[in-house]
Amino acid sequence: MKITVIGTGYVGLVSGVCFSELGNEVICVDHIEAKIEMLNRGEVPIYEPGLQTLIANNRERGRLRFSTDLGASVKHAEVIIIAVGTPSLPNGQANLSFIEQAASEIGQAMNGYKIIVTKSTVPVGTNERIRDIIAQHSKEPFDIASVPEFLREGTAVSDTMNPDRIIIGTDSEVVRERLTELHRSLTSNIIVTDIRSAEMIKYASNAFLATKISFINEIANICEKVGADVTKVAYGMGFDQRIGASFLKAGIGYGGSCFPKDTQALIQIAGQMDYDFKLLKSVVEVNREQRFNVIRKLESLMGHLAGKTIGIWGLAFKPETDDVRDSPAFEIIAALTEMGAKVKAYDPIAAENFRRNCDVDSLIYCDTAREAAWQADALCVLTEWKEFQHIPLSEIESWLKSPYLIDGRNIYKEEQLANTQLVYYSVGRPGMNRGVKEPAPYILL
Template identity: 45%
Template sequence: MKITIVGTGHVGLVTGAYLAEIGHEVTCYDIDSDKIELIKRGKIPFFEPGLLELVNNNIENDRLSFTNNILEALTYSEIIYITVGTPMGLNGKVNLHYLYDAADQIAKNITQKVIIIIKSTVPIGTNRIIKERIEAVSKFEIEMVSNPEFLREGSAIHDTFFADRIVIGSESKKAAKLVEEINKPLGIPIFKTDLQSAELIKYSSNAFLATKISFINEIAELCESLGANIEDVAHGMGLDSRIGPHFLRAGIGYGGSCFPKDVSALIHTATEHGAELKILKAVNLVNQKQQDVLVEKAMHRFGSLNNRKAAILGLSFKPNTDDIRESPALRMVSVLLEEGVNITAFDPVSIENAKKQFGDNINYSSSIEDALLNAEMAFIVTDWDDIKNFPLSQYEKLMKTPILFDGRNCYSLEEVSRFSIEYFSIGR
């Protein structure tokens, strides 16, 4: 089947690659000509394990192509996926600027009846708005399908081919059936519903997972007050099949392009419709507070942090991605700079993105060893394998004072006890 993808960000590129991999002829369009040329040269503009190989393999097999010419992208295509970004705007409202631009481009350039599939995360009711917007300009009939993505950065390829479900929302049974057929080679269970329910499923799923994270972080704070161990508490909870073990890892809060934005967007949508999501408001507040926990521990330990040297280990919001959006590291570095701390930061892949944020206000290191050298304190922010597997003996050897603030509980208490390290973790 001939398919067009509008938008070659994280979602668009993964979507185009997997659709080509299962046998479709896919053309990816983006207004950014530099990005398109980069991909054509065999590179991708962000870090996602396994994606580059998948993209290049399907380019070589003539199933996947890229263009910045919208007319070329839409010619002969009856299936159009919209995968553009929908960033957070003011007061939690979603900024739909890119989505509206994409819809306007489609409206002006389609030459036949089309099915438009929105994979972008959009406020409830957006599919209907886009349909009306396009049909106000185009003479061709439009059918809409909401097909939200559930991809985790860093494991998007696995999440695509081994998903728990595919959600398809549409008022057209024919369009829904066609999208089902498109994805049939994946062999993944499909759930069909209406447009608005499909849109809300995405938001509700992310909001619930964010709630589990904030919940366990509040229990972690209680554990520290009571002398309990959050890892044992979480494990005991997770053994209950009604709860499950996932997203019950205490830490310094969630970040990234999805959870913060989606929780805020759902709160904003509810407020607009006269509802109040009290639990989700609390989830947001707990997460904001949690991002300050390590710095508060450090200030309690040292008193003044002025002119002290600190190592920040990890800048991305999670492992296996270079995405630093809403990363706890951003808040942590900003606060430490305000306190007069001299910072050296390490991350395997997100240094360049961090430089855009902090410039020369901090130092950057390509190795954990260099970041730790003569440091008076170290903060583990992202649980990269490089960091989790780093020998504790090296903290003793390299640091001026081996004081470690572990925001991801990377080391067991028993293991740390064998070394002369002052160790502060979460909920233990």
């Protein structure tokens, strides 16, 4: 098929490249000229394993192009995929201005029947708004569909090529057949719904996963008080098919471009319908509070943090990505500097993105993990990069001025602590903690 993808962020770029890998003729469009110039030079504006190779291969085969000319790209296409950003407004609602702009420009460029597919995460009813905007600008026939994405940054290519399921929301039999054909080689698990249900599936899925993360973090906090190990608790829970093992990893909470934005947007959607989504509000509150456990533990170990040097390992919200959107590192570093601490930070990929978005002028960016830890009064692991897991703890101990290690992602195992004098704190694993005073477990009689 001839496909045009509007937007070259994580969703648009990965989706477009993967569709070209399947043999389709794809044009990826973006209004940011510098980004398109970069892609045409063979450079990739985002860090995503495997993506650059796919881009090079499919450009060489003539199946993938990049352009700033939305009008010409729309005219060329049979299927037009909208994959622009829907960032949060200050009140938590999704900002649909980019969606509306794309719909307007599509309508002005229509030259025959098109299938308009929305991959952006949008509130329920948005596709009807897209239909209205296009119809205001064009008398040409078209159909709309909602095909939400479920890719994860860091594994986006694999997730796109090997999806759990494909959701197609449409009221057209023609669209159902064409989009089923487009996705058939990816999976046989293709679910066709009405458009509004497809829009809701995306929000409901992300909200539920965010709920699992906040739930296991609350369990971790209880484990610390009663002497249980959250990793063993999660392992045992995960074998229950009604629960599943995914997203039961305790830590310092979720971040990124999806969970924070989508949970807030769903709360707003519910509020507009006069429904108070109390559970999801608590999920958001728990997640934000979880980040500050790192600060509280540092204070319990060291007292006042003013004048202390704190090393930070990890600035991306998760490993294998350079995305720092809503990373817990922002609030943790801001709190540390406000308390008078000197902060040195290192991330193998995301440091430049963090620097562009961080307003803490005093933050020191380091080129290596060793530099960030060197002569620090404490070291905090905020992102579970494999690089950090492979550094011997005895070596980390030799770098530190004081032997305090806060493992916010539970990346180290008990045997790694052997033969060190590190004062170690993890999340929800009191039996692993070394040199940390914990309350005595409850004894139920």
